């Protein structure tokens with residue numbers, strides 16, 4: 001084997017090795033993102049049940065689950081979310097930051113409402129506010145319907 005050829009082969013191997021490393025870490029970030037998303041879904045579900053079944057406790061559990069799940073959202077998931085929109089990673093970053101801020105705003109609004117009033121229309125409005133953030137981001141960063 002000529003020297004140039006073996007150098008070329010070695011560098012090709014190095015490149016493919018580091019590409020495998022990158023996708024491995026992307027896979028891990030994706031799993032972490034999905035875990036957060038499932039917590040969001042569980043929290044939102046509890047809130048909806050609390051509203052429908054008239055159970056403050058359920059709403060409080062949902063609020064806690066969403067609060068915990070959205071902690072450091074951008075720091076934890078910003079990089080993988082940017083990769084979901086390779087043509088416009090800046091917009092992906094904007095979506096990630098702004099939706100996390102708005103979820104925070106509506107979750108605070110909701111916990112104020114459950115402590116100070118029994119106005120379910122306001123609690124439901126905060127629920128819708130949160131849900132719109134989920135849908136808004138999914139609309140842009142997620143692929144169309146998947147079949148399993």
Ligand code: HEC
Pocket residue numbers: 030033034035037038040041044081084095096097099100103130131133134135137138141142
């Ligand atoms: C900043 C963007 C963003 C926001 C905000 C967001 N999501 Fe997601 N969500 C995603 C992306 C991207 C995926 C696709 C992940 C994948 O399949 O790789 C996803 C996937 C999901 C999934 C599927 C997870 C799985 O296991 O396949 C659920 C459930 C979900 N989101 C729920 C929610 C709920 C509920 C909210 C709001 C409280 C929310 N998401 C807010 C970006 C977001």
